Amino acid sequence: RKEVEQDPGPFNVPEGATVAFNCTYSNSASQSFFWYRQDCRKEPKLLMSVYSSGNEDGRFTAQLNRASQYISLLIRDSKLSDSATYLCVVNMADAGKSTFGDGTTLTVKP
Amino acid sequence: DAGVTQSPTHLIKTRGQQVTLRCSPKSGHDTVSWYQQALGQGPQFIFQYYEEEERQRGNFPDRFSGHQFPNYSSELNVNALLLGDSALYLCASSDRTGTVDYEQYFGPGTRLTVT
Numbered sequence: 001r002k003e004v005e006q007d008p009g010p011f012n013v014p015e016g017a018t019v020a021f022n023c024t025y026s027n028s029a030s031q032s033f034f035w036y037r038q039d040c041r042k043e044p045k046l047l048m049s050v051y052s053s054g055n056e057d058g059r060f061t062a063q064l065n066r067a068s069q070y071i072s073l074l075i076r077d078s079k080l081s082d083s084a085t086y087l088c089v090v091n092m093a094d095a096g097k098s099t100f101g102d103g104t105t106l107t108v109k110p
Numbered sequence: 111d112a113g114v115t116q117s118p119t120h121l122i123k124t125r126g127q128q129v130t131l132r133c134s135p136k137s138g139h140d141t142v143s144w145y146q147q148a149l150g151q152g153p154q155f156i157f158q159y160y161e162e163e164e165r166q167r168g169n170f171p172d173r174f175s176g177h178q179f180p181n182y183s184s185e186l187n188v189n190a191l192l193l194g195d196s197a198l199y200l201c202a203s204s205d206r207t208g209t210v211d212y213e214q215y216f217g218p219g220t221r222l223t224v225t
Binding site: 042043044045097103 | 143145150151152153154155158166168200202213214216217218
């Protein structure tokens with residue numbers, strides 16, 4: 001079993017749709033959590049950190065459930081420019097090692 | 111403010127050869143991590159350097175080695191290249207003395223092809 005697992009995808013949604021991605025992690029000692037976005041053949045870019053209290057950045061909302069070892073990302077009012085691969089990232093204590101999921105690909109269509 | 115830079119952008123090597131990839135971290139960052147990303151997969155952690163020492167290592171063989179210089183830049187060396195080493199190699203920098211979240215910023219990567 002992988003340490004970080006994401007929805008297999010791909011997700012194909014129309015513009016304006018709401019879409020949610022899920023991610024589970026296996027190591028309960030994990031300390032910090034992130035969502036990154038990666039466009040085709042580009043480097044990953046930090047989208048947002050994920051906090052236990054939940055956090056929102058415009059159309060994006062991230063949630064963390066430590067008890068269930070589960071992270072989510074909700075995108076509201078999808079735009080064509082949201083088309084990308086979304087990577088879930090889990091850091092261990094001391095942040096020495098980051099573990100990435102394999103990503104979920106989102107395609108937003110007109 | 112310069113972001114993370116990597117060189118070269120592309121590289122083609124023959125099986126058995128050795129390769130060195132270079133990374134300069136974002137200004138103000140002191141920690142460099144290296145990742146290997148195969149097609150269709152997420153980045154896999156190779157190792158992390160801080161204060162010129164390897165601090166953490168992922169599940170990669172000793173053929174993968176690195177170095178960090180006093181100016182925080184870093185090199186990744188891979189010896190005895192295998193076909194399976196073909197991948198995008200990403201460097202990420204962070205500020206270890208900053209927030210506990212250790213947000214990482216990635217360079218554009220070096221695409222290595224082993225033939």
